[in-house]
Amino acid sequence: MKRIIFTNPTAQKIYDDYFASVTSCISILSPTDQQELLMELNSHVYEATHCGVAGNEVDILVDALHKLGAPELVLQPAIAYKKVQQAGRSFNPKHILQALYLNVANGAGFFVIGIIYLLILAFGSLAIIKLISPTHTGLFVQNGHWFAFGYTSDLPDGLIELLGNWFIAVVIALMGIFYFLNTLLFRLLKKR
Numbered sequence: 001m002k003r004i005i006f007t008n009p010t011a012q013k014i015y016d017d018y019f020a021s022v023t024s025c026i027s028i029l030s031p032t033d034q035q036e037l038l039m040e041l042n043s044h045v046y047e048a049t050h051c052g053v054a055g056n057e058v059d060i061l062v063d064a065l066h067k068l069g070a071p072e073l074v075l076q077p078a079i080a081y082k083k084v085q086q087a088g089r090s091f092n093p094k095h096i097l098q099a100l101y102l103n104v105a106n107g108a109g110f111f112v113i114g115i116i117y118l119l120i121l122a123f124g125s126l127a128i129i130k131l132i133s134p135t136h137t138g139l140f141v142q143n144g145h146w147f148a149f150g151y152t153s154d155l156p157d158g159l160i161e162l163l164g165n166w167f168i169a170v171v172i173a174l175m176g177i178f179y180f181l182n183t184l185l186f187r188l189l190k191k192r
Contacts, residue, residue: 001038004046011057014065015045022071026079028098033082037075044068076102109185116182123171123178126150130167138167 003019006012022041026034048064049057068074080102087095129151130137138161140147147159163170 001035001042004042004049006049006057006061008057011061014058014061018045018065018071022075025071025075029079029082030086033086037078037082041068109188113182113185116178116185120175120178120182122150123175126171127168130165130171134165135161139163139170 004015006015019038019042022038023034026037029037045061045064045068048067049060080099083095083099083102087099126137133151136153136155137151139149140152140159140161142156142159161167
């Protein structure tokens with residue numbers, strides 16, 4: 001990577017500090033991957049600071065670095081992705097463990113998102129099943145205790161369905177709530 005030289009010493013210090021932080025963040029990667037990420041970020045900084053915009057060098061640089069974001073946050077997905085690629089190429093147990101560590105939070109988050117989508121589909125199916133088989137679908141209670149929520153083929157004596165046709169409204173409301181929660185979780189994972 002060719003270092004950008006600024007005329008203002010403050011701008012140079014800001015630039016050097018930013019790239020020292022970047023280098024620290026990507027030190028876990030192979031030298032080739034480090035160089036690739038450094039060159040990519042450096043080209044963004046170069047384009048932002050040398051695109052013909054006149055002004056204070058420090059202000060332009062700070063604005064460009066602010067748009068790029070903090071290296072610890074911005075580089076995390078790229079580091080995790082590159083570490084997975086490196087682990088796949090090398091089969092080195094150290095690289096595999098590092099890749100797993102870097103990706104476990106995303107993996108767990110996407111697993112939860114998948115489970116919630118399955119629940120949304122299940123609730124949607126229950127609304128349809130209630131229309132097809134209303135006596136076997138609903139919220140069932142027996143002797144004051146919960147017996148079943150959903151579809152049941154077993155209808156013992158003393159079983160009471162509490163919601164009736166409101167069951168459809170309840171499962172649609174649950175679909176909406178779970179969809180909203182999934183959207184929030186997806187946004188949280190995207191920010192990482």
